Amino acid sequence: MTTAPSATATDPLANLPAATADAVRAELRAGERVAYAGVPMTMYDAGDLRARMVCFLMPLGLVLMIGCTIGLIASLIFDWETHSQFLGMSGGFLFVEVMMANDWFTMRNARRKAARSACVVTDQRAILLATWPSRSVLSIEARDITEVFCWIVSPKCGHLRFQGGVQSTEANSLMYVPNPRACEAAMAALRDSSRSADGPQTAA
Numbered sequence: 609m610t611t612a613p614s615a616t617a618t619d620p621l622a623n624l625p626a627a628t629a630d631a632v633r634a635e636l637r638a639g640e641r642v643a644y645a646g647v648p649m650t651m652y653d654a655g656d657l658r659a660r661m662v663c664f665l666m667p668l669g670l671v672l673m674i675g676c677t678i679g680l681i682a683s684l685i686f687d688w689e690t691h692s693q694f695l696g697m698s699g700g701f702l703f704v705e706v707m708m709a710n711d712w713f714t715m716r717n718a719r720r721k722a723a724r725s726a727c728v729v730t731d732q733r734a735i736l737l738a739t740w741p742s743r744s745v746l747s748i749e750a751r752d753i754t755e756v757f758c759w760i761v762s763p764k765c766g767h768l769r770f771q772g773g774v775q776s777t778e779a780n781s782l783m784y785v786p787n788p789r790a791c792e793a794a795m796a797a798l799r800d801s802s803r804s805a806d807g808p809q810t811a812a
Contacts, residue, residue, distance in 0.1 A: 620645040620728075628726050631739050637732065644729040644794035646786040648736075650718040654762040654784055717741075727768075727785045729794035731801070734770065736782060750802035758792040768795055 620642050621629040632645065724740040734753070736746040748770055757769040759776055766788030767776035776783065785791045 623647070624726050625723075628724060628737070628739060631743070632726050632728055632735070632737055635735065635737060635745060636730065641731045642728060643731060643797065644727075644787075644791050646727050646791065648722050648725055648727050648782070649765045649784040649786060650715070650722045651784065652715045652718060653722075654765055722784070727782045727791065729791060729798060731798065734782065734795060734798065750798050753795065753799040753802065756792060756795045756799055758788050760788060766791075768792055770795060 621632060623645050624632065624647060628647070629645075632642075636642070721738060721740055725736070725738040728735040728737065733750055734748040736748075738744045753770045755769060755772055759767040759769065759781075761767060761784060765784045765786050768782040768785055768788060768791050769776050769780055770782070771780040773780040782791065
C-alpha cells in the first residue's frame with residue numbers, strides 16, 4: 609500500500625502561497641517528505657547594484673527628459689539659439705529612459721516569476737518549480753548533489769550550490785533562496801543520506 613505525498617509535521621509548504629504549495633504537492637512522489645520549502649527572491653530584491661540603479665535612474669531620467677523637452681519647446685517658441693542643445697539632451701535622456709524601461713520590465717517579470725516559484729528540498733531530491741509564465745520543474749536527484757555550498761548574498765537570501773563550479777549559476781545552484789542556512793542543512797542531509805545508501809557495505 610502506497611502513502612500519499614506528504615510534508616513534514618511542521619509543514620514547510622506553509623511557507624509557500626497556496627497555489628504554489630498545491631503545485632508542489634502535485635509534483636511530490638508517493639511517500640516523499642518535504643524538509644525545506646521557500647519562495648526564491650531575485651537579484652533585484654537582494655541589494656543588487658543594477659536594481660538600485662534602475663530604481664534611481666529611471667525617475668531621474670524621466671524628470672530630466674521632460675525638463676529638456678520643455679526647454680526645447682520654449683526655445684522654439686521664443687526663438688532661442690539653444691534649441692539644438694535641448695534637442696540633443698532630450699534625445700540622450702530618451703535613450704536612457706528606453707534602456708531603463710527595458711530593465712524595469714525585466715525586473716517586474718523576474719519578480720513575478722519568483723513569486724510563483726518554489727525551492728524545495730525533500731528526503732529524495734531538490735526541486736525548483738515555477739508556475740509562471742509556464743509550468744517548469746527542475747528536479748535534482750540526491751545522487752547528483754556532489755557538493756553543498758551556501759553563498760550568502762544578503763541577509764535575506766543566498767545561493768545553494770549543489771555541483772562544483774567557479775561561481776554559482778542556475779546550472780549548478782538554487783539561486784536566491786530564502787533562509788539559506790536551513791536550505792543548506794536540508795541539502796546536506798539529502799546528500800549524506802544518498803552517500804550512506806550508496807556506500808560500501810562492511811561486514812559485522
